[in-house]
Amino acid sequence: MLKFFNFLVLAAICATNCLSSQTQDSILLGPGYTNTVYYSFSGEKSSSPAASWDIAFEIPGFSSSILINGGKGVQLWNVTGSDGESFDKTIDTTQLFKQATLNNSATSWSSGAFNMGIDYNTGDFGWGEYNMVTHQVTGKTVYVVKLAGKFVKKIIIDALSGGVYSFRYSNIDGSDLQTKTIAKKDFPNKNFMYFSLETGTAIDREPAQWDLSFGKYVAFVPTPYIVTGALTNRGIKTAVYYGSSPKTASLSGLPLEQNISAIGYNWKTYTGSSYAMSDSLAYFIQTSDSSIKRLIFTGFGGPQTGSISFEFTPVATSSVVENGNAHSILALYPNPAHGTATVLYSTQKVGSEITLAVWDVLGNKLQTTTQIATDNLMQYPVTGLPSGTYIVTMTIAGQTVSQKLIVE
Numbered sequence: 521m522l523k524f525f526n527f528l529v530l531a532a533i534c535a536t537n538c539l540s541s542q543t544q545d546s547i548l549l550g551p552g553y554t555n556t557v558y559y560s561f562s563g564e565k566s567s568s569p570a571a572s573w574d575i576a577f578e579i580p581g582f583s584s585s586i587l588i589n590g591g592k593g594v595q596l597w598n599v600t601g602s603d604g605e606s607f608d609k610t611i612d613t614t615q616l617f618k619q620a621t622l623n624n625s626a627t628s629w630s631s632g633a634f635n636m637g638i639d640y641n642t643g644d645f646g647w648g649e650y651n652m653v654t655h656q657v658t659g660k661t662v663y664v665v666k667l668a669g670k671f672v673k674k675i676i677i678d679a680l681s682g683g684v685y686s687f688r689y690s691n692i693d694g695s696d697l698q699t700k701t702i703a704k705k706d707f708p709n710k711n712f713m714y715f716s717l718e719t720g721t722a723i724d725r726e727p728a729q730w731d732l733s734f735g736k737y738v739a740f741v742p743t744p745y746i747v748t749g750a751l752t753n754r755g756i757k758t759a760v761y762y763g764s765s766p767k768t769a770s771l772s773g774l775p776l777e778q779n780i781s782a783i784g785y786n787w788k789t790y791t792g793s794s795y796a797m798s799d800s801l802a803y804f805i806q807t808s809d810s811s812i813k814r815l816i817f818t819g820f821g822g823p824q825t826g827s828i829s830f831e832f833t834p835v836a837t838s839s840v841v842e843n844g845n846a847h848s849i850l851a852l853y854p855n856p857a858h859g860t861a862t863v864l865y866s867t868q869k870v871g872s873e874i875t876l877a878v879w880d881v882l883g884n885k886l887q888t889t890t891q892i893a894t895d896n897l898m899q900y901p902v903t904g905l906p907s908g909t910y911i912v913t914m915t916i917a918g919q920t921v922s923q924k925l926i927v928e
Contacts, residue, residue: 541833542831542832542833543831543832543833544818544829544830544831545563545829545830545831545832546819546827546828546829546830547559547565547734547827547828548567548825548826548827548828549570549734549735549748549826549827549828550825550826551823551824551825551826552823552826553570553735553736553748553823553826554569554570554571554826555567555568555569555570555735555826556568556569556570556725556733556734556735556736557733557734557735558726558727558730558732558733558734559730559731559732559733559734560727560729560730560731561731561805561807561811561813561832562729564727564729564730566727566730568725568726569725570589570591570592570735570736571589571592571668572714572716572723572725573589573592573714573715573716573723573725574588574589574592574594574665574667574668574715574716574717574718575587575588575589575594575634575665575675575714575715575717576589576632576712576713576714576715577685577702577712577713577715578629578630578632578711578712579704579707579710579711579712579713580711583630584635584645584647584648584657584680585629585630585631585632585634585635585712586632586633586634586635586647586677587624587629587632587633587634587712588622588623588624588632588633588634588665589668590623590624590633590737590738590744590746591735591736591737591738591746592668592736593667593668593746594665594666594667594668595621595665595666596621596622596623596633596634596663596664596665596666597616597617597619597621597622597663597664598622598636598661598662598663598664599611599616599661599662599663599664599674602661602662602676603659603660603661603662604658604659604660604676604678606662607662607674607676607688608694611662611664611674611692613664613672613692616664617666621633621744622634622636622663623636623738623740623744624737624738626738626739626740626780626781627779627780627781628778628779628780629711629712629754629780630754631646634646634647634663634677635647645657646661647659647660647661647663647677648660648661648677648679648680654681655681656679656680656681656682657679657680657681658678658679659676659677659678659679659687661676662674662675662676663675663676664692665689665717667717667718669718671691671718672691672692673689673690673691673692673717674689674690674691674692675687675688675689675717676688676689683703683704683705684701684702684703684704685701685702685703685704686699686700686701687699687700687701687702688700689717698720700715700720702715702722707724709728710724710726710728711726711753711754712726714726730753731752731753731756731805731807732750732751732752732753732783732805733750733751733752733753734748734749734750734828735748736748737749737751737781739781739784739785747784747785748785748826749781749783749784749785749786749787750783750784750785750828751780751781751783751784752779752780752782752783752805753780753808754780755778755808756778756805756806756807756808757776757777757778757805757806758776758777758778758779758782758783758803758804758805758806759771759774759775759776759777759782759803759804760774760782760783760801760802760803760804760911760922761774761801761802761803761804761920761922762800762801762877762879762883762911762913762922763800763802763877763913763915763920763922764800764885764915766799766800766801766802766816767802767816768918769802769814769920770918770919770920771804771812771814771835772919772920772921773850773919773920773921773922774804774920774921774922776804776806782803783803783805783815786798786881786882786883787801787803787817787883788817788820789882790822794822795820795821795822797817797818797819797820798817798882798883799883800879800883800884800885801816801817801883802814802815802816803815803816804835805832811834812834812835813832813833813834813835814832814833814835815830815831815832816830816831816832817829817830818830818831850863850864850865850912850914850921850922850923851863851864851865851923852864852902852912852923852925855923855924855925855926856926856927856928857902857925857926857927857928858927858928859903859904859905859927860901860902860903861901861902861925861927862899862900862901862902863876863899863900863901863902863912863914864899865899865900865914871892871893872892872893872916872917873890873891873892873893873916874890874891874892874893874914874915874916875888875889875890875914875915875916876888876889876890876891876900876912876913876914877889877912877913877915878902878905878910878911878912878925879910879911879912879913880908880910881908881909881910881911886905886910887902893916902925905927906927907927907928908926908927909924909925909926909927910924910925910926910927911923911924911925912924912925
């Protein structure tokens with residue numbers, strides 16, 4: 521068991537120190553969350569109408585992600601067996617609309633709804649196939665798009681060649697055919713070029729520099745559902761703290777990961793008349809310059825105002841090396857679990873009080889136990905949890921180590 525345990529545990533622990541005073545700030549999405557707000561920790565804010573676009577084309581390098589505006593209500597299906605030659609054929613939308621919709625990835629900007637089924641190892645970009653000789657991506661699938669106003673169109677991305685996207689779209693009956701091209705070079709320093717299928721126009725709506733994007737998007741809870749929350753820019757890493765002291769929380773033992781929806785939407789709970797902020801959540805955000813902020817949400821105005829309030833504190837991290845200093849390690853087995861899992865933990869802080877807790881994704885504490893730490897491997901059974909995702913934390917001497925637990 522020890523050998524298996526040592527294979528799973530986190531071996532490095534970070535110490536976190538405050539660098540400067542806390543900053544309080546807020547953004548305003550507007551009534552009904554009509555805007556998207558791009559936010560930089562430098563204090564810069566940029567607002568853009570959330571419903572101004574329907575699809576978006578990825579710009580940097582050789583990337584080819586194509587998003588849909590799920591937060592607006594845009595829906596997407598692919599037509600099985602279709603290709604560029606079948607674009608003019610009649611499509612049975614009655615049967616098509618019974619199929620599951622395609623949605624943007626919940627974790628990465630580089631896998632949009634048009635890229636579902638992607639397999640870069642075979643040159644499959646979802647909407648097209650990559651040619652190793654010509655270095656061109658050629659469209660292979662016709663898609664049906666239902667716009668927020670319930671208008672239905674069909675579209676095919678014909679190619680990405682020389683940094684230029686070429687695509688065609690029309691009404692579902694083939695009328696009002698439009699042929700468009702989008703050049704990446706026309707949108708320097710941007711992640712995406714946004715496009716309205718309703719007006720046929722390209723929209724430059726994204727600032728060159730931003731850290732967080734606030735607004736509506738589609739999350740999986742577990743089925744696709746429109747939520748209001750925060751997404752992070754590409755390249756930013758985030759760690760989530762679940763515990764009783766978020767305002768003094770340390771990054772120690774928390775893994776920083778590139779997951780654009782790590783902050784997400786579940787830092788708030790609707791109480792029936794207003795929204796309550798979780799008192800157990802803090803987010804550590806590592807920006808492109810490697811600085812780290814501890815972010816805590818303090819208010820949410822709901823659809824009446826769309827206001828979001830938060831506070832953040834710059835922190836610095838320093839690695840704790842194997843120099844004999846006390847450290848703690850934590851692992852879960854099995855994971856995923858089927859009803860019962862075992863929390864395996866060990867610490868060099870012998871004689872100290874150790875608290876183990878299990879939290880749901882909304883920051884609610886479900887189980888807790890307190891023991892006196894010894895220098896041997898210890899265990900605690902986690903039982904009776906419904907299927908879902910949980911966070912298990914171990915707190916000792918003011919520091920918290922956490923691991924994600926999945927119960928099937």
